[in-house]
Amino acid sequence: MTELSTTVPALAPAAVEALVRRVYGIEASTRPLAGERDQNCLVEAADGSRYVLKISNPSESPAVVDFQIAALDHIARMSPEQPVPRVVRTLAGHTQDTVALTERVRTRVRMLTYLDGIQIRETVRTAAQRRAMGAGLAGLNRALHGFAHPGAAHDLLWNVATAHRLGEQLDSLVDGKQRALAQAFMTRFTTHVLPRLASLRSQVIHNDCHLYNVLVAPNDQARIVGIIDFGDMVHAPLVGEVATAAAFHMAGNADPFEGPAQFVAAYHAVLPLTGAEQEVVADLLATRHLITALISEWRAARYPENRAYIMRHNPAAWEGLAQMADLSRDTARDRLLAGVNVHVPTGATP
Template identity: 70%
Template sequence: MMHQHAHTEAAALSTAAPALAPADLQALACALYGIEGGATALGGERDQNCLIDGGDGMRYVLKVSNPAEAPSVVDFQIAALEHVARVAPALPIPRVVRTVGGRTRERVCLDDGSVCIVRLLTYLDGVQIKETARTSGQRRAMGGLLARLNLALRDFTHPGAHHDLLWNVSGAHRLAAQLEDLVDPARQRLAQRFMTRFERDVLPRLPQLRAQVIHNDYHLYNVLVAPQEQERITGIIDFGDMLHAPLVGEVGTAAAFHMAGSEDPFAAAAQFLAAYHAVLPLTDAELEIVTDLMATRHLITALISEWRAARYPHNRAYIMRHNPAAWEALAMMADLSRQDARDRLLSEIRPRRTP
């Protein structure tokens, strides 16, 4: 059983995403937005997403929300995008497209009687960073841009921002029961080690740290670059995991995804962190635990993906796409002391003294 106050998000993760046929999605785009065009499926964890090709050169993402998703959460995500568009219009984020009636979203009733919320966003062109050769310049561009996004969101508030989300590294302890579902004893011991470290060294410090609305899913699938200029970012996508949480959780989460695909995993993450810190400096208290939260993101990735893949085998490839790297990172970090891992991550901010 999950911790009781995680039930809302667990419901969204435990309820299958809508599965409308392409023809139905096209009909929705036409009826609600006056856009006639083909529909192509896009990946998603909780929602059904599709690309709508308007035929006039414009492309859009039609999102049909999970029936278990609270309307206040959808409204929060819409309001956050509109806030960033106002205060930082140069940031490459999707824009909210209004219906023919001028609304930011509509409720639709599916054939099974469930009610979903439909919204439309502009489609951003670019190549997922996951598909490119990683470079120092690209990592630094990612770090600086995330800091700019966080600055744009710093003063944004919304009632829906305080919703529950299992993908929140600050609440990793709520997944403790999922340790029992791990079949491999070695992996169970590894996960337990990092859960204990989180509960002992991180959780007591979090209430004293600054918090705000964060993207919470800033990884290599959700950042786009220009095909011919792969250090120039053209898009930040997938704002579906946003919430109000400690800011350092944003940085630890994002840095975690820079450990894979590099000869020295800490060197790559250190470049990302240094670029972020140059734009939006972290406090000493935040720097003390950012490495722990990087490990915590890998921990919750492993636990949530194992749990969900067993329940939704048809969506296994999407659910498990970060799972191998998460286990690999945890195994590597288990060989280091907290201090050594922290020193390596902060090497560009606090160069280590030579004896």
């Protein structure tokens, strides 16, 4: 929990602009962007170019920062058509630099290209858009297949495969009904999912493909033009990627499985889920809601000044758990996989 327990860096705008000038040779104005662990800034250069400057949380491991940079460079080399940010080199030709937060604390700084587009959360969701997101994420996972880095196995709470480590947070839930609901899904995870995870495919995944992190074209809101925020990347079971992303499509329809089913079917058409993955994907969708609820409740109490950002997914997470509470595991699985007609052999590869 170290990264989530350390205050986000807060360099003043003038200091950020001086940093951009010194490290990148760019005269620019800056303004803050939201972030959970890092200080993020939009950099607007005099010539109209825009970038995103990321000042890492000082508790973030240097290996993790290297990992995130290396992954973007890997995608740029292996699959340049992917709509992801590019790493901007410093004046010295490096992918990152350091900055002093205090006399005794230094941290890493890096800059990425800014992608234009509309966040999907600001659009009217459609079936075509969900299918585009599913296919797009599958394509990104194909691009990341085979990528390896020492920092990829870092310890991350936002990993559905390690949800059991949040068990101690259950007792901190004040609402008794919410606590019972969370406990039921934690038991489902530890009993039915956790023992199977080691046998499933794993690779580096984006791990945060939600409606804030996917951009679409203004004139075609079913065309994906950007996948951003690689801060939660981790080496983990591939099916966790699918479940995590699908969880964000439950809200907004009379049938809460309509959107997730469309998303999963499109993903499966590009990168088929194995039979074993299909058996647990709905469980992991619920697990994503569970960890969202637990982590956001804990962090909002700890950092009330950032409560609006931290709690943005909290209501939907509790709603999703409530909608799944009375369904059997088999029923939830079948409804989520309604658009997946063919079970492929366990062990299939991208």
